[in-house]
Amino acid sequence: MSLPNITQPDYHPLPSPSAGGLQGLFNMVHSFLGVVQPNDFPTDFLTRLINHSAVITNPEVYKEALRYETGFLVCAVIGLLFVIFVPLVGLFFCCCRCCGQCGGSMYQKQTKNMNCKRKALFASLLAVTIILLAGVICAFVSNQRVTQSVDRGFRTLNNTMDNLNVYLNSIPQEINVLVDSISVPLDEANKSLIDIGDNLGEKIKAHLGEQVYRALNSAEQLLRVTSNVEQELYTVNNSASTLQNLQKELDVKLTTVRDNINKTLTDCGSSCGDVSVSNLKPGANLSTVPDVKEALKLINNLKSTDPNATIVKARKTLDDIPQKVSNQTKKVVSDAQGQLQRVKDQTDNIPGTFSILNALGNASQFMNDLTKKANEYEPIVATFDGYRWIIGICLCCLVLLIIVFNMLGLLFGALGLDPKVMPIYRGCASHSGGNFLMTSAGFSFIFGWLLMLLVGLIFFIGGNTYTLVCQPWANGRLLEFLDTPKLFPDLNLTRMLQLNNSNVTLSSLYNNCQSNQPLWSSLHMDDFIHLDKIFNLSEYTGDIDSTLNKINVSVGSTELLNENQKKHMWDLSKEDGPLHLDFAAAQKQLNQNMIKLDLSTLEKQLRDLAQKTPAVRKELEDEANELQQIQTWVNDNFPPKIRTLNSSIQRLQKNLPQIPVLVNSTLLQMEEAQTFMKVQTEEVIKNETSAFVNSVVGFFEKYLDWAKSMITGEVGRCGPAAWVLDSVNTIFCNYLVDSANAFWFSLGWCTVFLLPNIILAVRLAKFYRRMFMDDFYEDDDTEPMELSRQSMFKMPRAELRD
Template identity: 30%
Template sequence: MALTLNVLLLLLLLVLGANTGSGGQPAPTDIPEHLHYELPSVTYETPDSHVPGPIAGLFHMVHGFVHVVQPQEFPEDIIRKIIQKNFEPSADFNKVAYYEIGVIVCAVLGLLFIVLMPVVGFFFCLCRCCNKCGGEMHQRQKESGPFRRKCFSGSLLVISVIISVGILFGFLASFHMRDWIQRTQSLADSNLKDFQKLLGGAPKQINYILAQFNTTKDKAFSDLDNINNLLGSKIHNRLATKVTPVLDDIKVTVAAIKVTKEALEGMNSSVQSLRQGSQDLHNSLTSVKNDIQGALGGDECRAGPAVQTCNDIRASLDQLEGTPGLDQLPSVDTELQNIGNISTSNLDGLVNLGYAFLDSVPEEVKNQTEGVVQDIKNVLNGISVDIRSVAEYPITATLSNFTGYINDTETYIRRNLPKLEEYNAYWWLASLIICFLLALIVVFCFLGLLCGICGFDKHATPTSRGCVSNTGGIFLMVAAGLSFLFCWLLMIIVVLTFVIGVNMEKLVCEPYTNGKLFQVLDTPYLLNKEWEYYLSGIVLKNPNVKLTFEQVYSDCKNDKGIYTTLKLENYFNVSEELNIQKHTGNIINELENLNLNLDNVVLLDAERRKNLQAFATSGIQDIDYNTYLAQTDKTPVKVNLLLFARDLEAKVNHLPPGNMKDTLQAQVENIRRTHHQQVLPMEQSLSNLKKNVRILQSTSSGLKEKMDKILISLDAAQSFVSNNISSIIVEETKKYGKIILGHFERYLQWVKDAITEKMLSCKPVATALDSAVDVVLCGYVVHPLNLFWFGIGQATVLLLPTIIFAVKLAKYYRRMNSEDVYDDVEILPMKNMENGNNGYHKDHLYGVHNPVMTSASRY
C-alpha cells in the first residue's frame, strides 16, 4: 500500500514539478469596433475517461460484491500513519483488523478450503479404496431412486452451468486485461504526445499574444491617425448641437429679409402701377363715354326704331367707370427704405463664418495634435518590450525543465513497458491454464451428464447398464477426482488475487475516484514534517501557501492554466506586471497635455445684432395688409369691358347705316383696346400685389417675437461656445484617450486572463494521472483482476457440491458388480426392503436363491 501511494505521489509530482508556468484565456468582447482575441486552442488525443464497454456491467457487479465484503470507509488515519511511518502494529492492529474484517473472513474461509480439501480428498480416496463412502460397486434399489437421480442430474447441471459462467468471467477478465495492457503503449504515447503538444503550443501562444499586441497597436495607430474624426468630429458635434440651430435660424432670417425686400419692392411697384393705371383707365373710359354720348346726340337717334336702341346704349354708359380706391393705395416706400438699409451680406457672413468654424474643428484638431500623436506612438512602441518579457517570463526556463521531465518519463516508460507486457503474457498463460483446468472438470461433468442421461435405460438393472451410461458415470468420477486434485490450488490463486484486488480497489481506485486519496495527501505536514503544504513547498518554495493536490487535480481537470492551478501569483504576479497604469501612464500624461486652441470664436457682434433688430423694427408688421387685400379682391372696372363691348356691338348692329353707326363701331373697338391695354395690366398688378401682401403678411406675423428668440438663442450659443469650449475639449479628449487606452486595457486584460487561466493548460497532467491510475492501474488491472477472482472463486467453491453430486450421480450411471433381487412374484415395498423382510440377494456366480441376503463380491 505504501509503495502504491509513493508511486502515485511521484507521478503527480512528476507532471506538476515545474517551478512556474503561464497561460492565456481568450477574452473576446462583443462591443462593436473592438478587437477580438482568441488564444489558439490545443486539441489533445487522450480521451478524458476510460470506457470499458459491455464488460462494465460485470465490473459493477463485482464492485457491489466487494462493497458487501468490505463496507468500511477509507481508513484515512491509518494511511496517514503509514505514510508518516508512525504505524505501530501492536497499537493499531485492532483498527486494521476491523477495517479488513470482511477480507480476513473470506481469506480464512479460503485457507480452510485450501487446507481441508486435500485432506478430505485424501481420506475420501482411502475410504473409497476400502469399499466405503460409496466405493462398493453395489447399488441398493430404492423407491425414490429415479427421483434422486433426476435431482442429482438437475443440480449438477445447474452447478456446472454456473461454474461455466464463472469460468467465462475469468476468461473475459484475463482476455480484457491482456488486450488492454497491450494498449498501454499507445495510451502512454498518446499522453506523451499531449505533453509535447502542450509544450509545443506554449511558444505559439506566446507568439500569438505578441502578434495580437501588434494588431492592437495598429488599431491604436489607426485611431491616432484618425484623430480628426474620433476627436475633432466629437467636438464638432458637441458644438454643432448648440450653434447649428442658431445658424440655421439666422440663415432662414437672411432669406426672409431678402424675400421681404423683394416682396416690398414688388408691392410698391404694383401700387405705383395701379395708381397710374387707375388714372389712365378713368381718362380712357371718360373719353369713350363722351364720344358715345356725342354720337348718340345726332338726328339718327330721334327717328324710327333707332330711338329705343340709342336709349339702351345711353343707359348702359354708367357702367363704364373704374373701381374707386385703387388710386388711393398707400405707399410702402418707408418700409422698403428700412429693409434696404439692412446689410444682408453681414448676416450671410455670420452664417458662413459659423459653419466654417464648425467644419474646421476636425482638421484644426488634427493639425494641433501632430506632435502629441507622434509622442503617443513612441510610447506604444515601447510597451511591446514589456509585454514580451511578461509573456515569456518565466515560461522559457520552465519549458526547458518541464521538457526534461517529459523526456525522462518517456525514457522510463519505454524501458519498463516491455516488462509489463512480459508479465502480462505470463499472467495470460497462467489464467488460461486455470480456466482450462476448471473447464476440463466442467467438460467431464457435462460429458458424464450427457452420456449418463442418453445411455440410461430405466429397464436395465444396475448390473446390466449399457456402456454409454457406464462411461458417463466414469466421467463424473473423473470430474470429482480432478476437482479434489486441483481445487485447493485454484483456491490459493483466488485468495491471493482476492486479497490484492479488494485492497487495491478499496485503498487506491475508490479513494482516487471520490478524491479521498488526495485529501489524505493534502494533510498538513504529512509528506514533510516541516512543510504545511507539501506541493507548495515543492513548486513555490513556500510551504505556507495553501496549494493542495485535490485543488490542482480539479483545476487541471477543468482545463485551467498552470498559473492559476499552481497559484503562481505568489511567485510572479502577472496582475502587477500587466497593470494598465504601469504601461500607459505616459500615454495618459501625453493626452492630458493635449492643448487644443479653439477660442476667440464670435458668433454675434454689435453690427449683426443691429441688423437683426433693424429687421424686427422695419415696420412691415405695421402695414395694413387688409386694406390692400380688400382692393385686390376688386376688378379695375365695374363691368367686364369685353362683355360690354360685345353687347354694345350687338346693339349697334341694329342701327341703320350712317355716321353714328360707324362712330359707335369705332368705340366698340376702343373699349376692347382699353381692356387689353389697361385693364389686363392692372389685373396683373392686383394679382402681384395680393401675392406680395400675402408674403409680407406671413413674414411679419410674430416677427418681433421670432427675432427676440433668435437673439436669445444667439446669446446662449455665444455663451456656450465661450464658456464651455474648453471643458468640451477636455471631456472629449478624455473620451478619446479612453478609446486609445481601451484597446490596450482590453488587450492587457486578455493577456492577464490568458496567462492566468488558459495558457499552458495542465489538462494533460490530470489526463496522464487518470491514465496511470484510473485507466491502467484500475481499469486495466484491478477491475479485471477482481472479475477474475470473482469468476474463478465462484467456480472453485462450486466444485465442492459438484463432487458430491457427481459421486452420488455416478452410482446411477455406472455398471454395478452386484444388485438387489426379489421374489419372482412381486417386489416388496421399499420400507419392507429396508427392514430386511422377504429380501433376496442374487449371486451372479452361482445364481442361488436364498431367502436371506448374502454377501457378494465388491470392488
C-alpha cells in the same frame, strides 16, 4: 474595442470506465471484498509506518497489520485448509475406493426411491456443472479482458499523456495570446491618435456648433425670408407702378371717347337722350397701393452688409476645427505614439514573470520521459502478459476439462441408462457416463488444490490492491493520505510547482480540476502572484496621459454678426416701421372694376341708337368700335398685372409678420452663441481633450481588466490534469485490477464448487456404472434371497477397478 476569446485545445477522449458487460461480476467482487475487508483505509498506521515512528520489529505493529488484514487472513486460512485437505482427502478417498470402501464396492442396493434419488443427483450435478460453466466463462472473459486492458492501457496512457502535454503547452500559449492582445488597445489608441482630427476635432466642433449652428440656421432662415420679401416688394412696386400708368392711360382714353360720345349725342338731339356716359371713367383707385420703397431700402441696407458672407465665414471656422486640431497636435501625437511602443515593449516581458511556466515546462518534460519509458517497457509487459494469458487459459481449461467430463458423464449416463435393467447388465454408454463422472471427481481432487493455491495468491494481491489503492482512490482517501504533511516530500506540490506560500494539496487541486477550474484559483496563485504588479502599465499609461494632456488647441474666433448687421436687423423688427404695410385698401380697390361703366352695355346702346338715327349712325358706330377696343385693351393689360400684384400682396401678408419674430429670435440666439463661444470655447476644448485622453487610456484599462479576468477565470482550466488521474484510475483499477479480481473470483467460485461436484459426481456415478453384484430381491411373503452371478466373496486385496 473587441478582444479575442481564449479557446480550449482539442483533447483525446477520456477512456470509458465501462465494464463491457461484466459490471455485475465486478459488483459481486466488490461486495465480497467489502465483506472481507470492512475496515477503513489505515491512514494513521501507514503514516506511522512510513515515518518510521512504528518500528517494524515491534509485535504491536504486526498485530495491528494482522487486525487490518483479518478478513484476508481468514480467507487465506480457509484456502490453506482447502489446499491441504483436498489432496489429502483425495488420497484417502482413492485408497478407500481401491479397497472397495467408500462406495468402492461394485454393488448397488435396489430401492423404491432409487429413480428419484438418481434424478435428484442428476439435477444437482447439472446445476453445479452449469455454475462451474458460468464461472469458467467469466474466468475466460476476465482473463482476456486483462490482456485487452494491458493493450488499451498503453494506448490510453499515451493519449492521456498527449492530453497533458497539450494542456501544459497550451498554458504558455494562452499567456502569449493575452500578451499579444495588447496590440488591440495599441492599435485602437494609435488609430485614435492618427484620426485625432475626427475623434477630438469633431467633438469640439459638435459641442461648439450645437448652439452656433442653431443661431446661424436661424439667421439664414431670416435672410431667406427677407430675400423672398424683397422679391415680392419689387413685384408689388413694379406692378403698382405699371397699373397706375395704365390707369392714367385708360383715363385719357375714356375722357376722349366720353367727349366724343357727348358731342355725338348732342348732335343727335332728344332721340339720344336716353344714353348717358357720365360714369365713363376709371373705377378702381390704384394709387391706394402702399409705397414699399422704404421697406426695400431697409432690406437693401441689410443686404449691403453681406450677412451671408459673415455666416459662411462662421461656418467655415467651425468646419475647419478638425483640421486645425490635426495640424496643432502633430508633435503631441508623435510623442504619444512613442509611448505606445514603450507599452508594447513592457508587455513583451510579462510571460517571464510567471515562474510557474518554468515548472510546467519541467512537468511536461517529465511526462514525456515517463511516456517514453513506459513505451520502452510495453513489449516486455506484453510478453509477460502473454505468458500470464497462457497460464490463465490453462487454469480455465482445467476447470473446463472437469466440466466436459461432467457433461459427458451426464449425457452418456442419462442416454445410456435403462432403469429396468439390473445394475450388472447396464450398457456401455451408461457405464462410460459413470466413468466420466468418476474422472471428473478425480481431476477435481488432483487440480482443486492447485487452483485454490493460485486463486488465493491472486486474491491476496488483487484484493489488497483494490482495498488499499482503488477503493480509497475512488472515495478520495488516498489523495488525503498522500497530502499528509512531510509524509512524501517528493509529492510537495508547493515545491514542485514553485508555489511560494501556497497551501495547495493534491486533494484540493484534484477537486478543483475535476470541475475544470482555472489554474489561478486551483493553485491559489493570488497568494504569490500579484497581477496588479505584473500588469503595471500605469507608468506608461501615465506618460501617455501626461503627453496627451499637452494638447493645446486653438480653434480661433469669429464674429457671427457685426454691429452694423445687427442694427439693420433691428430696423426690420420695428413694429411701426416701413415693413408695417397695410394692403387692405389696395386689395379692396383691386377687386373693383377698372371702369365704373360697363363698356359692353354702352357699346350695345350706341349700336342700337345708330340703327335708329341715320344722321349720326357713322359717328355712333365709330365710337362703339372705340369702346370695344378700349374694353379689349383693358382685358389684355389689367387682369395679369392685378393677379401678379394680388399674389405678391398675399405672400407679403404671410411673410412680413415673420420678419420681426425671426429678427428677434435670431439676434437673441446670435448673442447667446457669440457669448458661449467667447466664454466656453476653452472649457469645451479642455473637457473634450480630457475625454479624448481618457478614451485613449481607457483602451488600456479595458485591456488590463480583460487580461486579469482571463488569467483568473479562463487561463489553464485544469480539467486535463484531473483527467490524468481519472485515466490512470480507469487503466489501473477499472481495467487491470477489476479484471484480475474478476478472474480469481471466477476461478475461486469454480474451485469452491468442485467440492459439491466431487460428492455429486461420485454419488451419481454409481447409478450409471455397471455393478459386479446383483442386489437381493425383497418380498413380503418370502424370505430374502440374494441373487448372484459372481463370487460373493473375495479376499481383500488392492486392485484397480473400472
